[in-house]
Amino acid sequence: MVRSLLRLWPFVRPVKTRLISAAAVAIVAASMGLVMPLVLKWIVDGPVADDDSRGVWLGGAVLLLVGTAEALLFGLRRWLVARPLARVEADMRFALYRHVQRLPVSFHDRWATGQLLSRGTGDLQLLRMFLAFGLTFLVVNSATIVLGLGVLLVQDWSLGLILAAPIAPLIWLCVLFEAKFSVVARRAQDQMGDLTTVVEESILGIRVIKGFGRHRSQARAFRALSGELVETELRKARLMGGIWLVILALPEVFLGAALVLGVVRVADGDLTAGTLVAFMTTAMALRWPVESIGFLLALCNEAGTATDRFFEVLDTEIPPDIPPALPAGPAARPLPAPAGPERDGIRFENVVFRYPDSPPGAPPVLDGIDLRVRPGETLALVGGTGSGKTTLLSLVPRLYEVTSGRVLLDGADIATLPLRDVRAMVAVAFEDPTLFSATVAENVLMGAEDADPAELERALRVSQAAGFVAALPHGPRTQVGEQGLSLSGGQRQRLALARAVIGRPRFLVLDDPLSALDVHTEARVEAALRDVLSATTALVVAHRPSTVQLADRVALMSGGRIAAVGTHPELLSTSAEYRYLMTGERNEVPAR
Ligand SMILES: Nc1ncnc2c1ncn2[C@@H]1O[C@H](COP(=O)(O)OP(=O)(O)OP(=O)(O)O)[C@@H](O)[C@H]1O
Ligand SMILES: [Mg+2]
Numbered sequence: 001m002v003r004s005l006l007r008l009w010p011f012v013r014p015v016k017t018r019l020i021s022a023a024a025v026a027i028v029a030a031s032m033g034l035v036m037p038l039v040l041k042w043i044v045d046g047p048v049a050d051d052d053s054r055g056v057w058l059g060g061a062v063l064l065l066v067g068t069a070e071a072l073l074f075g076l077r078r079w080l081v082a083r084p085l086a087r088v089e090a091d092m093r094f095a096l097y098r099h100v101q102r103l104p105v106s107f108h109d110r111w112a113t114g115q116l117l118s119r120g121t122g123d124l125q126l127l128r129m130f131l132a133f134g135l136t137f138l139v140v141n142s143a144t145i146v147l148g149l150g151v152l153l154v155q156d157w158s159l160g161l162i163l164a165a166p167i168a169p170l171i172w173l174c175v176l177f178e179a180k181f182s183v184v185a186r187r188a189q190d191q192m193g194d195l196t197t198v199v200e201e202s203i204l205g206i207r208v209i210k211g212f213g214r215h216r217s218q219a220r221a222f223r224a225l226s227g228e229l230v231e232t233e234l235r236k237a238r239l240m241g242g243i244w245l246v247i248l249a250l251p252e253v254f255l256g257a258a259l260v261l262g263v264v265r266v267a268d269g270d271l272t273a274g275t276l277v278a279f280m281t282t283a284m285a286l287r288w289p290v291e292s293i294g295f296l297l298a299l300c301n302e303a304g305t306a307t308d309r310f311f312e313v314l315d316t317e318i319p320p321d322i323p324p325a326l327p328a329g330p331a332a333r334p335l336p337a338p339a340g341p342e343r344d345g346i347r348f349e350n351v352v353f354r355y356p357d358s359p360p361g362a363p364p365v366l367d368g369i370d371l372r373v374r375p376g377e378t379l380a381l382v383g384g385t386g387s388g389k390t391t392l393l394s395l396v397p398r399l400y401e402v403t404s405g406r407v408l409l410d411g412a413d414i415a416t417l418p419l420r421d422v423r424a425m426v427a428v429a430f431e432d433p434t435l436f437s438a439t440v441a442e443n444v445l446m447g448a449e450d451a452d453p454a455e456l457e458r459a460l461r462v463s464q465a466a467g468f469v470a471a472l473p474h475g476p477r478t479q480v481g482e483q484g485l486s487l488s489g490g491q492r493q494r495l496a497l498a499r500a501v502i503g504r505p506r507f508l509v510l511d512d513p514l515s516a517l518d519v520h521t522e523a524r525v526e527a528a529l530r531d532v533l534s535a536t537t538a539l540v541v542a543h544r545p546s547t548v549q550l551a552d553r554v555a556l557m558s559g560g561r562i563a564a565v566g567t568h569p570e571l572l573s574t575s576a577e578y579r580y581l582m583t584g585e586r587n588e589v590p591a592r
Contacts, residue, residue, distance in 0.1 A: 001182060001304035007311055011092050012131065013221035015084035017130070019268040019340065022080040026140040029073035030289075032066050032149055037281035039063055041155075045274030084354040089128040095314065096120050102318050105399045111313075114197025115190075119313060122192055123306035124225055130303035137562075138296045141289035145571050148286040155279050163283055166250045170290075174297055177243045181298055184239065186305040188232040193309075195225050204483075251290055257281055307384040319401070323420045344411040345537045346396065346507060351405035353391060357423045358475055364403065367560045375410070378538040381546045383557030383579055387477050389541045390431060392557070393509050396539065397426040409507060427505035429513050433496030435484025440469055441476035443484070448503030454554075459502035464521055466493040490516040494525070502531050507536040524548050554578075566582050 002178060012019065026447045039062050046084040047055025099117055153160035154238075202209055202218050209218050262279060268401040295324055354368035363386050379387050395407050398414050406413045414422050427447055431507045435443050437549060444459060445451055451459075456476065460466040468491055472478035484492045493516045500508060512521045550570050556578050564575045571578040579585050 001178065004304040004311075005300070006305045008127065008131070008307055011088050011095075015088055015095040016086045018080050022077045023136050024180060025073050025080065025141050026136055027143050029077065030074070030140055030144040030435075031147060032070035033285045034144070034151055034282060037068055037151075037278040037285065039066065039084045041274040041276075041278030042103075044277050045272050049274075050422070058558065076589055077136070080252045081136070082559045085128050085132045088131060089124050092127065092310065093120055093124055096310065099314050099316075099318070103266065104319060104401075105394070107316060109355070110357050112193065112197040114195065114200050115193035116313065117396060118189070118193040118196045119306075120311050123189065123309050126306045127303055127310070130299055130306075134296055134299040134303060140571040141292055141296065144289045145286060147488065148282055148289070150257060150278060150511045152511065153280050153545055155282070156262075159258045159262055159279055161252070162261065162481055163254055164387065166254050170247065170250060170293075173246055175328075177239065177294070178297060178301060181236065181239050182301045182305060184232060184235050185298075186308070188229065188236060188264065189302070189309060191225070191229040191232055195222070195229060198222055198225055202367060206483060225535055238386060240294065240298055243297075244291075244348055244373060245292045248291060251287070255280075258283070316514065321420075343373040343537075344353065345372070346373040346539060347371070347408040348395075349406045349408065351392075351395065352403045353400065354403045355391075356400070363561050366395075369405070369560075369562055371555055371562050371565070373537050373539055374552075375537050376534065378533045378540060378551045380540050380542040380551035380554045381557060382542055382554055382578065383432055384577075384581065387557045388560045389557055390511055393428070393511055393539060393541060396507065396509050398422050401494075421447070423526065425505065426507045427500040427503055428509045429493075429496045429511065431511045431515075433484070434494040435480050435487070435492055439474075439477050439479055440472065440495060441582045442503055443480060443525065444476075444498045447499040447501070447505075451502050455502055459498040462501050462525070462532055463497040464517075464525045465491070465498050466492075488516075490518070490521065493517065496523070499543065501529075504532075505536055507538075508536045510540045512540065512543055512547070515543065543581075548582070556581075 002090060020285055039059055043056060043059035046052070047059060096119065100120075119566060149160065151299065152163055198221060202222070209215055217428065253408075259280060262276045266273055295560050348369045348371040351366055352364050354364045358365075368446075369392065371379075381392065383389050390528065391400075395402055396409075396414075398407075398419060401415065404414065408414070409417075409422070409425055436446075441456060442454060447459070448455065450522040457466065460469055460476070469476055480487055480495075484495070487495070494511065497510070497513050498512075500510060514525055523546070526546070526549070531549065540547065540551060542551070542554075548554055552566070553565060554568050554571055555562050556575055558577060564571055566574065569584075
């Protein structure tokens with residue numbers, strides 16, 4: 001746990017002075033609490049014994065002063081830590097967000113969104129609470145206990161020893177508790193992440209859930225998960241209850257013993273009443289520090305697991321931009337100029353690809369792909385569902401790294417180019433057109449931030465979106481709502497297409513970009529796209545003959561391989577599978 005918590009140091013370092021001064025202030029404030037019994041002792045043995053009423057008033061005033069100082073100092077401590085720690089939390093959250101954004105797509109295939117969300121929210125809040133409160137008071141209360149014991153021993157060493165007796169067994173019990181509690185705390189935090197995933201998914205998928213009337217079964221699933229979390233929380237509470245019981249009861253027993261012995265000794269006359277009062281009030285002042293230890297230990301523990309969970313994400317390495325293991329091959333050249341004789345189009349050379357999380361023995365999704373898209377050409381990719389088309393496209397902007405083989409853009413192996421350069425050359429539109437809660441214009445301009453309004457206008461025209469965008473309440477400045485769900489599927493698809501074409505990319509990768517359009521709109525988009533496509537090299541997944549018409553040539557994908565390449569009419573006459581996919585003729589279904 002300590003090792004985990006030490007990892008927070010880089011984030012805490014900028015505010016260390018504040019934290020240390022806050023702890024120092026708190027220690028001074030806590031020692032004020034320990035001064036009180038000494039003043040009391042003086043009052044009891046002095047003015048009270050001597051019947052000196054002025055002295056009693058004076059003592060009372062001193063007590064009031066010390067109490068006020070204590071309160072003020074605790075207030076000062078709060079003020080010292082509040083702002084810097086809010087910043088620490090914000091910094092950590094930013095570090096997490098930035099890291100998650102930079103992690104490869106394969107990481108997100110593996111990790112549930114809820115696990116990431118709960119780490120960025122609940123766990124970080126817990127860490128702030130630990131830093132603001134838990135850490136300080138662990139230090140302060142331990143210091144108070146040591147100081148207080150010192151004061152007790154100085155006042156009367158034999159009574160003091162009685163009170164010190166339970167310390168060793170208490171520490172031992174706390175260590176035992178710590179080991180048990182950390183397991184349960186970790187489980188609770190992970191279950192919270194799972195629960196967040198269910199909530200997140202069911203809110204994103206609310207239309208499907210309602211459409212299928214699944215809200216009851218969804219609610220049951222939620223209840224089951226939250227029931228598990230409740231069980232874990234109860235386990236935590238039981239453990240806490242146990243340790244509290246011991247931490248509260250054990251010192252009380254020894255306190256009682258000390259009191260009895262003290263009273264006997266006062267009666268015998270070998271102890272002053274003032275000393276006994278001071279002794280007992282000091283012991284009472286130590287109750288909260290001792291009692292809080294169990295709670296603080298639990299908080300430390302939870303903070304430890306929260307730190308582990310935070311760093312599990314942050315420790316996931318971002319693969320280097322240019323893997324050092326892949327030296328530039330013979331055909332690879334430095335980033336070539338956008339036009340001219342250097343232009344070579346897109347080449348796949350013996351590309352084999354397996355998803356990083358697929359089981360070891362599984363056959364590759366792409367198996368020995370050799371394919372060339374000539375410069376300026378549009379190549380349509382046709383294939384049965386699940387044949388690997390989307391997977392092949394995702395290799396071009398290097399969303400995944402090839403397992404073996406190479407992908408070359410204008411002669412340069414993309415594995416040897418910085419990701420930023422690859423993505424500046426390639427524009428994409430995926431099967432599900434993802435929009436963000438922003439304006440129409442902002443969504444489209446993601447494709448080219450520095451594009452001017454004329455470019456925006458042109459991109460919207462190409463994708464036949466200009467008409468409906470103009471009809472929106474605020475034109476291109478209309479907010480599209482979360483995920484663009486205020487728009488129709490075809491409208492979203494056209495905006496995603498506009499985003500792909502706005503930057504006049506050198507390479508355009510489109511995954512079935514017109515699937516949601518009616519035939520007339522599709523025809524108009526195609527006519528406009530032809531102009532764009534003549535200037536760029538494009539790889540377009542197509543399911544319909546009308547989309548295929550856009551292309552100069554067609555590649556047929558089948559079971560992760562390129563089965564045939566040719567023009568549309570050529571493939572129609574030579575490939576039975578192609579004929580089947582394009583026309584639905586069933587008489588020659590190829591065996592697969
Ligand atoms: N993220 C992923 N992790 C593991 N396997 C995946 C992943 N995405 C796809 N696959 C698998 O890879 C294979 C090819 O999927 P892909 O999405 O490339 O097919 P597709 O040709 O685009 O199909 P469609 O026409 O239905 O879009 C499928 O068997 C699929 O199960
Ligand atoms: Mg696909």
